[in-house]
Amino acid sequence: MASVEQQIEEFMGGLKRRNPDEPEFHQAVFEVAESVIPFLQDQPQYLEARILERMTEPDRAILFRVAWVDDSGEIRANKGYRVQFNNAIGPYKGGLRFHPTVTLSVLKFLGFEQTFKNSLTTLPMGGAKGGSDFNPHGRSDDEVLRFCQSFMTQLYRYIGSDVDVPAGDIGVGGREISYLFGQYKRITHHFNGVITGKGPSFGGSLIRTEATGYGCVYFMKNVLEHHGEGLEGKTCLVSGAGNVAQYTAEKLADEGAKVVTMSDSDGFVHDPEGIAGERLEWIKELKNKRRGRISEYADEFGCNYYEGEAPWRVPCDLAFPSATQNELSEDDARTLIDNGVRAVGEGANMPTEQGGVRAFREAGVLFAPSKAANAGGVAVSGLEQTQNAMRLTWTRDEVDRRLREIMGKIHGTCVEHGERSDKTPEGVVDYVAGANIGGFIKVADAMLAYGVV
Ligand code: NDP
Numbered sequence: 335m336a337s338v339e340q341q342i343e344e345f346m347g348g349l350k351r352r353n354p355d356e357p358e359f360h361q362a363v364f365e366v367a368e369s370v371i372p373f374l375q376d377q378p379q380y381l382e383a384r385i386l387e388r389m390t391e392p393d394r395a396i397l398f399r400v401a402w403v404d405d406s407g408e409i410r411a412n413k414g415y416r417v418q419f420n421n422a423i424g425p426y427k428g429g430l431r432f433h434p435t436v437t438l439s440v441l442k443f444l445g446f447e448q449t450f451k452n453s454l455t456t457l458p459m460g461g462a463k464g465g466s467d468f469n470p471h472g473r474s475d476d477e478v479l480r481f482c483q484s485f486m487t488q489l490y491r492y493i494g495s496d497v498d499v500p501a502g503d504i505g506v507g508g509r510e511i512s513y514l515f516g517q518y519k520r521i522t523h524h525f526n527g528v529i530t531g532k533g534p535s536f537g538g539s540l541i542r543t544e545a546t547g548y549g550c551v552y553f554m555k556n557v558l559e560h561h562g563e564g565l566e567g568k569t570c571l572v573s574g575a576g577n578v579a580q581y582t583a584e585k586l587a588d589e590g591a592k593v594v595t596m597s598d599s600d601g602f603v604h605d606p607e608g609i610a611g612e613r614l615e616w617i618k619e620l621k622n623k624r625r626g627r628i629s630e631y632a633d634e635f636g637c638n639y640y641e642g643e644a645p646w647r648v649p650c651d652l653a654f655p656s657a658t659q660n661e662l663s664e665d666d667a668r669t670l671i672d673n674g675v676r677a678v679g680e681g682a683n684m685p686t687e688q689g690g691v692r693a694f695r696e697a698g699v700l701f702a703p704s705k706a707a708n709a710g711g712v713a714v715s716g717l718e719q720t721q722n723a724m725r726l727t728w729t730r731d732e733v734d735r736r737l738r739e740i741m742g743k744i745h746g747t748c749v750e751h752g753e754r755s756d757k758t759p760e761g762v763v764d765y766v767a768g769a770n771i772g773g774f775i776k777v778a779d780a781m782l783a784y785g786v787v
Contacts, residue, residue: 429503450773527722547581549710574657656681664689
């Protein structure tokens, strides 16, 4: 029988042949295969049923044209996608991303990851992802409205509250979700939980906006406490200045930690006094209302701005990459390790390159991968679906309590399956293996139960 390493190589060779030119998808699958294939060695039931092979093939990928008219009357056409990856344990669930870097490969990586993440939340949700290469930056509200209406005019046929429930992601925030839901309602006559992240006055859940960032900090708190430490007094780097970054920063400050950086795709600001309170509110106003650049923060508060750079060379205890995929390279990871970083919480999806993940694990840095660390967003989306189905709304405290509880359970699952890994030093939980194996088992058992489908 081939060694585990050979099995991984063969598996990845086949996947790359079947899915050429999809580097992000290959990367996401490799990270899972590296943990799950060793685990499968004494699990013949999954091996014989070829569960991993089946799990890496999406149920379907839908591609469509999105035609719309810009403010100058020009006709535009963008690509639209929905990748319905796996609905073994519940209706498809996963965000929509509007960004020029969106490709089928990116959405397959995200949909694949989402399947594992949703499984970890303990809620009955399958995995999906969708979006468009449309760039909302610099577009007027009217243009975004027209684009969203055209996008939904295609998407509505493939979604439904028991079928597939999209949400937001990069470039899709409260404004876009409202436009999309408004168009869905107009076309179908149905007011139901078909999309999450809605405004609180029309079916949205309290805490959904904050959930990914808050959840990431709750998860980190669990990680540190499990290893005999805490958040109080820790110096933190956050990248990004969008939804996830804002609420990660907010909760870190609540917990007594100090956030000294935030960024956008142009550069980062370093504020040694800490980005909290009215300074953080200023960033929310800048990014969510005025849609300005992070460099303006440096002018406003008299701190340094570094054009074209990510924040990873600033010394810190904790790092929270919260912008986008592959924003933290192996070199960045080594710089962070040299500067004494204790833990990394991935707020964004797959923000750390493969070499960086390896470096963190080998160095014994507590590394919380996105599947686990940022699952709070989709978890509260799941709670929004529950509230919609029950036709009632829970209080802020109730949702926050459930979010904390879910992040605690995800942590428990990661510890259960990541405690005995040989990829991290003795005494350091391997959260990568824990999240991958924990997420895999639930979906795999459901697939086994269905037979050959
Ligand atoms: P937003 O659109 O609100 O913010 C994204 C932030 O990342 C912005 O500051 C943006 O800067 C920056 N950014 C985007 N692309 C790049 C790039 N190529 N290089 C550097 N910076 C970049 O998105 P979210 O905060 O919602 O999402 C951030 C990450 O978190 C994504 O990976 C997403 O998949 C993940 N995530 C989000 C969840 C959610 O609930 N929103 C749930 C789980 C994961 P700029 O303004 O210049 O573009």
